[in-house]
Amino acid sequence: EVQLVQSGAEMKKPGESLKISCQGSGSSFTTHWIGWVRQMPGKGLEWMGIIYPGDSDTRYSPSFQGQVTISVDKSIFTAYLQWTSLQASDTAMYFCARYSDSRDYFDYWGRGTLVTVSS
Amino acid sequence: QSALTQPRSVSGSPGQSVTISCTGTSSDVGAYNWVSWYQQYPGNAPKLIIFDVTKRPSGVPDRFSGSKSGNTASLTISRLQAEDEADYHCCSYAGRYTLVFGGGTKLTVL
Numbered sequence: 001e002v003q004l005v006q007s008g009a010e011m012k013k014p015g016e017s018l019k020i021s022c023q024g025s026g027s028s029f030t031t032h033w034i035g036w037v038r039q040m041p042g043k044g045l046e047w048m049g050i051i052y053p054g055d056s057d058t059r060y061s062p063s064f065q066g067q068v069t070i071s072v073d074k075s076i077f078t079a080y081l082q083w084t085s086l087q088a089s090d091t092a093m094y095f096c097a098r099y100s101d102s103r104d105y106f107d108y109w110g111r112g113t114l115v116t117v118s119s
Numbered sequence: 120q121s122a123l124t125q126p127r128s129v130s131g132s133p134g135q136s137v138t139i140s141c142t143g144t145s146s147d148v149g150a151y152n153w154v155s156w157y158q159q160y161p162g163n164a165p166k167l168i169i170f171d172v173t174k175r176p177s178g179v180p181d182r183f184s185g186s187k188s189g190n191t192a193s194l195t196i197s198r199l200q201a202e203d204e205a206d207y208h209c210c211s212y213a214g215r216y217t218l219v220f221g222g223g224t225k226l227t228v229l
Contacts, residue, residue: 011136033216037165044122044223045157045165045208050216059216062120095164104171106153109164 002028004096004110010114012086019082020113022096029077032053033099035106036070036081040092050099051079086117123148123209123221130227131199135137136206139144141192149190156185158193159223160205169194196226201210204228 004026012018022034035050049060053074059094060070079096094113097106131137135221141148141190148154154172157165167176167186172192182197192211195201209221 035218039218044125045210045220046122047210047218047220057176062219097165099216099227100170102153102171104151104153105167105210105218106157106165107167107170109166111164 002108004098004108006096006110006113007010009114014087014117015118016086017084018086018115019080020094022079022097022110024077030074033080033103034072035097035099038092038095039095053079077114088117090115091117120213120217120219123219125203125209125221125224128225128227132229133199135199135200135224136195137196138209139179139194139200140225141164141221143190143211145190147213148187148192151188153211154185154192155210157206157210158209165208190197201228223228
């Protein structure tokens with residue numbers, strides 16, 4: 001059974017930096033793209049970007065390019081989503097999820113990390 | 120890359136059928152037979168219920184079915200049950216390994 005374990009909820013102030021994580025189970029982590037999805041309060045899902053742990057190839061949505069950084073440490077089966085300067089508008093639930101073998105849908109999801117940015 | 124368009128809400132009575140539409144463009148829904156649907160209960164992560172337009176993962180009841188015509192995909196839930204009350208999100212492949220989601224639809228079982 002594939003599991004994606006995300007780091008815990010975060011409460012930050014505007015301007016602060018943050019890095020949240022998503023740890024996968026097993027060696028299949030390095031052979032599947034891992035993505036990040038944002039869900040703002042009461043809203044739909046937004047595809048942010050993906051990374052291939054095998055070689056760190058990364059793709060971003062134009063909406064999030066330059067706003068966040070997706071990275072990976074394949075030695076510990078962990079993907080990351082990072083901000084250098086948070087804004088109140090970054091308040092949201094962030095899910096990591098695994099791409100299917102065919103790379104056209106997410107087959108496994110983490111439980112989400114709630115990020116709250118408030119002064 | 121604009122979000123796919125879904126109705127904000129739909130409703131139906133137990134035993135009835137409901138259909139949720141998902142409209143995209145010729146660059147996403149219309150271009151690929153790679154539409155997926157996710158069910159999400161409040162406070163939970165999304166769960167895959169349909170992939171590749173019509174396929175169901177193991178364990179998903181056959182009351183859930185998907186279809187597509189042109190730039191619009193649809194999710195139909197037959198024999199509606201109280202437990203189907205949730206949010207439903209459509210998603211389409213949009214080229215170069217990217218995906219685009221819809222805005223989500225809240226299903227209310229009356």
